[in-house]
Amino acid sequence: MLELAILGLLQESPMHGYELRKELAAKLGAIRAAISYGSLYPTLRRLQAAGWITEAAETPATAEEVPALTSRRGRVVYKITAEGKERFAQLIAQTGPETYDDTGFGVHFAFFARTDQATRLRILEGRRRKIEERREGLRDVLARAAERLDAYTLELQRHGLEACEREVRWLEELIANERSGRAPTVPQLGTAGGRREEFSPPPPGESRKERP
Amino acid sequence: MLELAILGLLQESPMHGYELRKELAAKLGAIRAAISYGSLYPTLRRLQAAGWITEAAETPATAEEVPALTSRRGRVVYKITAEGKERFAQLIAQTGPETYDDTGFGVHFAFFARTDQATRLRILEGRRRKIEERREGLRDVLARAAERLDAYTLELQRHGLEACEREVRWLEELIANERSGRAPTVPQLGTAGGRREEFSPPPPGESRKERP
DNA sequence: CGTGCGATGTATCGGTCCGATACATCGCGG
DNA sequence: CCGCGATGTATCGGACCGATACATCGCACG
Numbered sequence: 001m002l003e004l005a006i007l008g009l010l011q012e013s014p015m016h017g018y019e020l021r022k023e024l025a026a027k028l029g030a031i032r033a034a035i036s037y038g039s040l041y042p043t044l045r046r047l048q049a050a051g052w053i054t055e056a057a058e059t060p061a062t063a064e065e066v067p068a069l070t071s072r073r074g075r076v077v078y079k080i081t082a083e084g085k086e087r088f089a090q091l092i093a094q095t096g097p098e099t100y101d102d103t104g105f106g107v108h109f110a111f112f113a114r115t116d117q118a119t120r121l122r123i124l125e126g127r128r129r130k131i132e133e134r135r136e137g138l139r140d141v142l143a144r145a146a147e148r149l150d151a152y153t154l155e156l157q158r159h160g161l162e163a164c165e166r167e168v169r170w171l172e173e174l175i176a177n178e179r180s181g182r183a184p185t186v187p188q189l190g191t192a193g194g195r196r197e198e199f200s201p202p203p204p205g206e207s208r209k210e211r212p
Numbered sequence: 213m214l215e216l217a218i219l220g221l222l223q224e225s226p227m228h229g230y231e232l233r234k235e236l237a238a239k240l241g242a243i244r245a246a247i248s249y250g251s252l253y254p255t256l257r258r259l260q261a262a263g264w265i266t267e268a269a270e271t272p273a274t275a276e277e278v279p280a281l282t283s284r285r286g287r288v289v290y291k292i293t294a295e296g297k298e299r300f301a302q303l304i305a306q307t308g309p310e311t312y313d314d315t316g317f318g319v320h321f322a323f324f325a326r327t328d329q330a331t332r333l334r335i336l337e338g339r340r341r342k343i344e345e346r347r348e349g350l351r352d353v354l355a356r357a358a359e360r361l362d363a364y365t366l367e368l369q370r371h372g373l374e375a376c377e378r379e380v381r382w383l384e385e386l387i388a389n390e391r392s393g394r395a396p397t398v399p400q401l402g403t404a405g406g407r408r409e410e411f412s413p414p415p416p417g418e419s420r421k422e423r424p
Numbered sequence: 425c426g427t428g429c430g431a432t433g434t435a436t437c438g439g440t441c442c443g444a445t446a447c448a449t450c451g452c453g454g
Numbered sequence: 455c456c457g458c459g460a461t462g463t464a465t466c467g468g469a470c471c472g473a474t475a476c477a478t479c480g481c482a483c484g
Contacts, residue, residue: 002441018462026353027365029346030372033313039441041464074448075462098472101245112364134241141238152324153239159382160242163375170371214470230433251470253435286434286477310443 001098001107002035002043007052007080007088008111014056014079017041031106044078052084093119100130121178128171135164213310213319214247214255219264219292219300220323226268226291229253243318256290264296305331312342333390340383347376 009015009023017040025034047053056079080088092115098104105127112120138161146154221227221235229252237246259265268291292300304327310316317339324332350373358366 016462017464026357027361029349029353030369030375033442036442037462037464038443038466043440106368109368110365113362137241141241145238149239150325153322155386156318156321157242163242163378166375166378174367228433229435248471249433249435250437250472255469287432288434 001103002039003047004088004091004111005035005107006040006043006047007084007091008107008114010053010078010080011085011088011114014077016075016077017044020044020078027110028106032103047084048078050083050087051081052087053078053080088114095119095122095126099123100126117178117181121175124171124175124178128168128175131164131167131171135161135168138164213315214251215259216300216303216323217247217319218252218255218259219296219303220319220326222265222290222292223297223300223326226289228287228289229256232256232290239322240318244315259296260290262295262299263293264299265290265292300326307331307334307338311335312338329390329393333387336383336387336390340380340387343376343379343383347373347380350376 005024005028006020009020009027015023017037021035021037021040044053048055056077092108092111099108100123105123108115108123115123138157141149142154142157142161149157217236217240218232221232221239227235229249233247233249233252256265260267268289304320304323311320312335317335320327320335327335350369353361354366354369354373361369
């Protein structure tokens with residue numbers, strides 16, 4: 001998962017570890033806390049060893065003559081390689097069970113802009129299926145084992161059940177949107193307009209073209 | 213977390229590993245998938261080594277004479293010890309940062325029936341604080357960095373923000389209930405698949421006593 | 425009658441990720 | 455000039471997961 005996230009972010013622009021962590025936190029803030037350095041740095045080294053990312057020099061030109069004395073600030077900027085892009089595409093497209101758990105789904109979803117529509121649909125439906133199963137499990141417990149559980153545990157289940165129901169509804173909307181060929185559009189919060197492209201290169205700030 | 217959950221469940225009745233996993237899944241189904249054996253069995257051994265649980269003999273009488281030949285089914289039943297109960301009480305009462313993350317909060321909440329009211333309140337408020345922080349983070353991203361992110365990522369944030377808002381409201385209700393001295397009973401909101409009862413089983417003041 | 429299969433049951437191994445910790449530099453205000 | 459918070463890289467032990475292996479039980483189906 002981390003691997004996928006890093007490869008995805010570095011595709012937008014080269015970054016060093018610290019930056020990567022912040023961007024990751026911004027992009028995935030909805031689904032998980034900031035990633036730990038204890039996972040990040042080892043993973044970066046692993047990706048580098050595999051040839052999917054490389055170190056990019058930091059020096060901003062004009063600095064050839066005076067490198068030493070106070071040794072340059074130790075900042076390691078990574079950029080993705082061609083092999084890395086291939087790897088990313090492969091990881092994005094290949095769906096296993098872990099694609100549908102909370103974190104896995106969140107990471108995949110966060111990179112939907114770089115995912116083709118068929119895969120998006122497959123992932124959304126897989127996620128929906130998984131949440132529906134969880135929902136049924138909770139209903140069973142509430143219906144069949146209610147008297148065995150105390151009021152607090154029951155309340156926890158009830159709250160979880162409601163969350164499942166909401167997420168299923170959310171997914172239904174996204175799936176319907178996806179099938180109709182439009183990008184996600186949220187009614188209130190004019191955050192996004194409809195787009196028709198299946199992916200958008202680095203340049204941020206998509207123009208907002210209203211598509212009925 | 214696993215340690216706390218096991219100690220809590222074994223307080224209700226002795227169980228073997230497989231059973232423990234199922235009960236855990238039923239009790240915590242709302243917040244996390246079933247626990248892995250790869251964590252469960254090592255943890256059981258650790259708890260046993262610490263003296264917090266012990267093996268309870270399985271043999272149902274009448275089996276003294278003929279133990280061998282086809283060796284008896286290998287089922288290991290564990291029960292909690294007095295030290296284990298102390299340990300549980302200590303773990304329940306002591307709140308660290310991990311008490312407020314998704315899993316930690318869920319596990320603590322699931323054992324609220326064995327937690328005193330002051331601690332319940334402290335945990336609910338800590339959780340609320342944490343969710344409020346997450347909510348503010350998401351609002352910031354949506355307000356300040358919206359144009360940097362693609363429509364899918366924005367939709368993810370929006371959905372996460374909504375989930376935060378709902379959870380805060382839920383926590384507010386629980387806190388109000390708690391302060392008023394009543395057990396949890398949420399007015400309807402009829403969605404959920406099971407009917408609910410309208411009572412309040414655990415006597416308001418203290419946690420429940422030993423197995424009835 | 426047997427036989428195969430799904431549920432029950434215990435156990436280990438490698439791998440991912442986290443939390444704590446350490447340490448060094450930078451910029452800024454007091 | 456000094457301290458302190460943000461920036462930045464790095465490691466270590468531990469928690470937990472997913473896959474896998476293996477053995478037994480009960481029962482449905484031929």
